[in-house]
């Protein structure tokens with residue numbers, strides 16, 4: 200079982216495979232009784248990578264550690280520090296056996312380091328920012344950015360949230376099932392004061408409700424973005440960065456499957472995801488096309504346009520822990536130009552009195568408030584109706600929504 204997790208982590212950490220895709224394609228190789236523990240070690244290690252690496256590095260002066268041995272040590276430290284049920288000596292023995300397969304010379308090193316990890320306390324950095332960063336496995340430059348934009352307390356809360364395990368929140372397909380029947384399933388629980396539910400079963404994609412198109416996973420923040428568009432039946436809607444189509448499918452439900460939703464995405468394989476999901480949910484009003492949203496010239500005007508741009512994703516680290524592994528300070532603002540081009544292009548397709556929603560799943564004012572400030576300065580025909588940063592909570596990641604209305608053409 201641990202050799203499966205080790206291989207899975209090497210694939211994600213060293214080869215850049217997406218963790219959710221790896222799990223979807225390979226978890227079935229593990230006996231069903233071990234799947235929950237494997238998933239926990241797999242995601243837990245990714246979420247806490249920097250912290251576990253920092254711990255074992257306190258006990259070695261070696262500058263260069265073979266990359267697979269690093270993954271093995273991090274995965275073992277995670278289990279020692281975060282799992283109660285597995286005895287430390289068993290974790291150590293398994294790690295030594297796996298190390299022998301990588302490189303027989305490293306087995307003694309792995310054994311010695313893990314014993315020191317078991318026997319010694321962790322020394323955390325004195326500096327508060329460095330400490331928050333290490334404890335939550337987030338790069339210090341991101342904590343510093345959050346501190347300067349949102350203040351220390353909020354930065355700390357966002358960082359801590361990134362290490363939580365969020366429930367699988369689902370949207371009911373109101374086109375196919377009413378609430379009374381939906382709630383008959385023992386794995387579905389209603390979230391109080393919300394239109395959404397929590398799914399408490401195993402792999403959602405194999406649940407009959409999912410297969411029949413009765414439910415889809417959707418973060419409450421993402422759902423709120425779709426709600427903000429305030430679509431009506433028979434309207435014409437454009438979603439310029441649409442794949443995999445989560446928000447577009449919610450819009451189709453709100454429109455009672457009446458009207459038109461044109462969905463664009465730059466990647467053909469992702470356009471196929473939109474088409475496939477529309478079919479699963481029995482939605483007919485979605486038309487998906489492969490198009491670059493910065494160059495949409497041949498489309499007419501729409502009642503409502505959604506511009507859910509590609510972003511740094513710093514709001515959704517709990518659901519997408521891979522971002523933590525790969526984030527680089529030089530990438531932080533790399534999408535700002537394309538976001539602003541997509542927004543300008545999307546805006547030209549909003550009819551008079553029509554509505555434009557700009558959204559991200561990140562917490563970075565340069566991709567959020569600053570983009571809207573810049574847009575309004577250059578597009579006096581649009582007025583800002585509302586703007587909101589959704590900070591992460593027990594059900595949701597962090598998102599940003601701005602709703603604009605076109606006054607003149």
Ligand SMILES: C[S@@+](CC[C@H](N)C(=O)[O-])C[C@H]1O[C@@H](n2cnc3c(N)ncnc32)[C@H](O)[C@@H]1O
Nearest residue numbers: 440441442443444445446464465491492507509
């Ligand atoms: C945040 S995701 C969209 C999520 C989607 N709205 C949903 O709710 O499922 C951003 C999407 O923008 C797409 N994208 C990136 N650059 C684009 C461009 N120039 N034109 C159109 N789509 C683009 C990406 O392929 C990605 O699918």
